[in-house]
Amino acid sequence: MKKLLKKITFIVSTISLITLSSISYAEDQIRIVGSSTVFPFSTAVAEEFGRSTKFKTPIVESTGSGGGMKLFCSGIGFEYPDITNASRRIKQNEYNTCSENGIRIIEVKVGYDGIVLANSKKGSLYNLTTRDIYLALAKEIPVNDNDLTLIDNPNKTWKDVNAELPNIKIEVLGPPPTSGTRDAFVELAMDSGAKSFTALKDLRSSSKEGKAEFKRIARTIREDGSYIEAGENDNLIVQKLEANPNAIGIFGYSFLEQNSDKLQGSNVNGVEPEFEKILSGDYVISRSLYFYIKKNHIRIKPSLLNFAKEFTSEGAMGFDGYLADKGLIPLSENEYEEVKINIINLVELEL
Amino acid sequence: MSKNINSMMLKRQSAEKRFRFYGQASLAIALIMLVVIISSMTYRSIPAFTNYGLNLNINLSNENISQDNINYRRLVRDNISLLDSGCDDRKCRKEFLRLFSSGAAYELRDTIENDPSLIGKDFSKFILFSDDADLFYKFGIDNSLPESERRLNDREITWLNGFKELGLVEKRFSTNLFTNGDSREPEIAGVLGAVIGSLLTILITLIISFPIGVLSAIYLESFAPKNKLTDFIEVNINNLAAVPSIVFGLLGLALFINFFGMPRSAPLVGGCVLSLMTLPVIIIATRASLQSVPPSIREAALAVGASEMQVVFQHLLPAALPGILTGTIIGLARAFGESAPLLLIGMVAFVVDIPGSFTDPATALPVQVYLWADSPERAFVAKTSAATLVLIFLLIIINLAAVILRKKYQLKW
Structure with a gap:
């Protein structure tokens, strides 16, 4: 027993010495x-x-x-x-x-990096506009184009957003607010969608305060369960999309490219999320x-x-x-x- | 009356039976969960343990070269081109080359550097396919999809099937998984760097937290006066054991890196941070096992004239050792599986080189699992499960050590 304690002490002190003597920075x-x-x-x-x-x-x-x-x-x-x-x-x-x-x-x-909205191939392909995206995901939306009265987002299905879209519940899996992808997404997609409302557009160009108010309205994402924060891990979103064909996921283009046999990227403003289209800038969320x-x-x-x-x-x-x-x-x-x-x-x- | 007693007996017995059943049922559920986790991990990790490749003839005999001027990349490229691809334009040749691992050139370099006598000879070298080709051989590909949506186009599939028909393709155990550091190419990525990083980190944790933890527990238990101050310390130690681990990461960043100026991403700092986390666990375990030593031992030793210190080190500590070791190892096992505090001190990093000392940049096994799980390449899915299995395996070894040590030093009263 005493031997064991001595042994432990010996090992501990030897290793500590080695450690202390080896502190140095990797120069280059x-x-x-x-x-x-x-x-x-x-x-x-x-x-x-x-x-x-x-x-x-x-x-x-x-x-x-x-x-x-x-x-x-x-x-x-x-x-x-x-x-x-x-x-x-x-x-x-x-x-x-x-x-x-x-x-x-x-x-x-x-x-460049494109941000895509994709769903499983088992579901139908979505043709979205940035206006649709804004209407589906914003916390508050104006009642109509020229009225700045805000209401809590009442849209439950994609059909509510745009009559041409399928009658499927809005379920979007996306990154949390801490993520850079989320920042870029709200800035590129939601802002552009909000700008399609004349009232909001006027608000944005009215004054500094108006611009800040516009940003708040455009970039606040709803919290009633239609937008699901799925964590920073894009692979996890991909797996969840496979399990739920109705859900749409938001993530980087490289994940769509690696999973192009299972997922389809939604068209945004009539443009497919493809290498050439992102390169040329036609695909707006990049x-x-x-x-x-x-x-x-x-x-x-x-x-x-x-x-x-x-x-x-x-x-x-x-x-x-x-x-x-x-x-x-x-x-x-x-x-x-x-x-x-x-x-x-x-x-x-x-x- | 007797009837009444009988019915009461029956009631009690059936209550006992029910209780036993509940106990067995919960045990069964726990076991099933464990089996499900381990077997699903194992199942998903199977593809990670093998790699497909082919034996490529390397032609070094008719060239006038020495070890210093070999362009390995070119050498591999030229020899791959000798396989019949039927290509006549650059794009096609590029696609053909893309079927092979980009690490092939470096593996060839290592082979030749280990055995320079190969220069001037023709020999065959096993080179790996790239991850997409490898997945093709493992899982096949869905031909019903349009060409643009597949990872491999029609031409590439024809080549791969061609290799197979010619009998060139070979499946081998993936030693890379255990002998390489991290890589962005799934077929050459391995866990060795992370395993060594984890072991170095844990060693530092042990060195720091074991002596400090045991000594402070002994002092608190046997020597410290019982007053407000020691009560306060005790409460704090118990609270510390329940603090979320990320907090220790923040503390480590402020204290070890910013104040003491230790290097980022080093196992030394990782070990220091994790030892802060492990210390309270060791102190609590040590105190508990010291308390469980029967007071008669202490009294007997005091009665024959032993000093307080002799009592502690010659009688109490040996008797309490099994409990202390178990507590320590459980604390270390927890630290081993921890990744959150390492995030802030820069150990969540892409490190290719295998760490050789306590101050080399390193990463840890749980971090490796996280990094692979977050990689877009699909072949990393299997790798992630394989790394998890390695982690579980190492934890089992650590726990086994706890059991063996406890058995060895167990005393019966």
């Missing part, structure tokens, strides 16, 4: 944080970079766009990340925080993806610039690159050229 290892939407692309590049060069594989964390910006902008040095991914552009206040901490940023636009490089770190981490070059290479970000295989919608040729030039000249972002 890139650290990436940020958006969970960019995560699958960023990791694919990181892996390729780690395998095809002599540099260490970058560490990619999925913290969400906002969380990533916060970490990224908090300082310069080995303990702060070198790159942050974002599924939206950097905000002015985030940029200011960065500048206050002496951080200079290079912005790289990576490509957003830009970015990553931001900390210019101050380029000198201390030689691999950083190489990583940026790998990410923006033809083989990765190009039209036939491996990121397109993973579901990224590539940039147009002009945009792509601009991104490449920005990287070569290390052009700093000014806001």
